[in-house]
Amino acid sequence: MSPLATLRSFGGKFSVTCQYCQSTTSYLPFSKLITIFISFSIIYILKQMDMEVDTVEIVDNPVAGPSKRPDEAAHNKKHCNLPWIEKYRPHTFEEIVGNEDTIERLSIFSKKGNVPNIIIAGPPGVGKTTTILCLAKILLGPSFKDAVLELNASNDRGIDIVRNKVKMFAQQKVTLPPGRHKMIILDEVDSMTDGAQQALRRTMEIYSNTTRFALACNYSEKVIEAIQSRCAILRYSKLTDSQVMARILQICEKENVKYTDSGIEAIVFTAQGDMRQALNNLQSTHNGFGEVNSGNVFKVCDEPHPMLIKDMLKSCMEGDIRKAYKVIEHLWNLGYAAEDIIKNIFKVCKNMDMEEGLKLDFIKEIGWTHQRIVDGLCTLIQMSGLLAKLCKAATGEGKF
Numbered sequence: 432m433s434p435l436a437t438l439r440s441f442g443g444k445f446s447v448t449c450q451y452c453q454s455t456t457s458y459l460p461f462s463k464l465i466t467i468f469i470s471f472s473i474i475y476i477l478k479q480m481d482m483e484v485d486t487v488e489i490v491d492n493p494v495a496g497p498s499k500r501p502d503e504a505a506h507n508k509k510h511c512n513l514p515w516i517e518k519y520r521p522h523t524f525e526e527i528v529g530n531e532d533t534i535e536r537l538s539i540f541s542k543k544g545n546v547p548n549i550i551i552a553g554p555p556g557v558g559k560t561t562t563i564l565c566l567a568k569i570l571l572g573p574s575f576k577d578a579v580l581e582l583n584a585s586n587d588r589g590i591d592i593v594r595n596k597v598k599m600f601a602q603q604k605v606t607l608p609p610g611r612h613k614m615i616i617l618d619e620v621d622s623m624t625d626g627a628q629q630a631l632r633r634t635m636e637i638y639s640n641t642t643r644f645a646l647a648c649n650y651s652e653k654v655i656e657a658i659q660s661r662c663a664i665l666r667y668s669k670l671t672d673s674q675v676m677a678r679i680l681q682i683c684e685k686e687n688v689k690y691t692d693s694g695i696e697a698i699v700f701t702a703q704g705d706m707r708q709a710l711n712n713l714q715s716t717h718n719g720f721g722e723v724n725s726g727n728v729f730k731v732c733d734e735p736h737p738m739l740i741k742d743m744l745k746s747c748m749e750g751d752i753r754k755a756y757k758v759i760e761h762l763w764n765l766g767y768a769a770e771d772i773i774k775n776i777f778k779v780c781k782n783m784d785m786e787e788g789l790k791l792d793f794i795k796e797i798g799w800t801h802q803r804i805v806d807g808l809c810t811l812i813q814m815s816g817l818l819a820k821l822c823k824a825a826t827g828e829g830k831f
């Protein structure tokens with residue numbers, strides 16, 4: 432039908448006449464069409480209203496549990512997938528365990544503001560990153576998002592990033608209350624190249640009236656001296672066994688973990704003052720075996736069982752090399768690496784109940800064997816040699 436078709440009303444019907452062939456096509460009466468159109472509109476509107484009523488019903492229905500409080504459900508869902516190290520990452524200074532003096536000083540800074548540039552140095556998993564994040568959150572509150580730049584080892588932190596990203600952030604204007612400064616967090620700063628660290632030193636000075644730096648590292652000696660001298664250095668030490676145990680028990684309670692006392696002791700033993708390791712081992716054992724007992728913990732951590740090593744050291748103290756050798760051979764056949772075995776011998780020995788002089792002799796010999804293993808001599812003969820020396824030290828038959 433051409434676009435020039437004429438629309439005429441003829442005998443109460445629609446008719447369209449083609450201007451070329453003059454043929455006329457009749458359609459339904461115009462009034463009928465309007466009636467159909469109106470009916471459809473009414474059906475559509477009713478349908479819409481129906482849908483609205485449905486929606487309201489779902490939201491208002493008091494028995495519809497999960498949909499009633501969507502934020503809580505979302506919050507729980509978000510947290511149930513988190514590893515416990517993140518789920519239980521402290522958000523306030525009070526929650527952080529250990530290193531009380533340093534935490535107290537930082538807590539005072541967080542109230543008064545005007546924090547100096549800081550470096551927190553210490554072993555892994557003791558709360559360095561956590562402390563810095565707490566400090567920044569308390570200091571900057573709602574401005575945290577705009578006033579904090581966080582870079583860690585997973586970001587590229589070469590010299591270009593320092594020249595561009597860090598410098599640009601330091602130049603940005605953010606309105607903050609008096610005594611508050613923008614914060615640049617450089618986590619694992621000891622993994623930054625010397626060049627990048629050098630590029631940082633001037634930036635730290637130039638923007639010191641608006642920006643503060645918080646650095647965290649495992650080895651403060653890997654941070655160049657120029658940066659060390661621009662910062663207050665706070666040193667964290669490993670957490671004590673009782674601190675780790677208290678936190679682990681708290682979390683077991685919150686997560687309804689089934690545990691035995693020896694299981695918790697095993698977690699503390701394997702963690703050696705590293706809270707992250709303790710939480711990871713706890714979660715892995717709970718998820719993998721259900722009950723946290725010592726056997727399950729050592730299976731998860733894949734470490735030689737300390738009871739076996741304790742027995743071995745006792746045999747050495749009695750000068751019984753054959754009995755001691757059986758244990759080391761058993762561990763060797765289980766496939767443990769020489770370094771794992773020697774580290775565990777040291778961990779057990781240092782906590783063993785024995786005469787102090789003899790303990791020192793034992794630790795000295797363990798140290799020499801460890802050095803040889805690190806140098807590449809990881810053989811069963813070396814381990815057996817260690818047992819021979821321990822037996823001799825215990826029975827007093829000659830010194831080395």
Ligand SMILES: Nc1ncnc2c1ncn2[C@@H]1O[C@H](COP(=O)(O)OP(=O)(O)OP(=O)(O)O)[C@@H](O)[C@H]1O
Pocket residue numbers: 515516517519520521526527528529553554555556557558559560561562647648649678706707710
């Ligand atoms: N002192 C602590 N008190 C409570 N929880 C802790 C403490 N230290 C570590 N944790 C737990 O371990 C996790 C990791 O801690 P964090 O990232 O602060 O360690 P880190 O000292 O920065 O280690 P790394 O040197 O490996 O970066 C935290 O999320 C928290 O769950």
Ligand SMILES: [Mg+2]
Pocket residue numbers: 559560561618619647
């Ligand atoms: Mg860290």
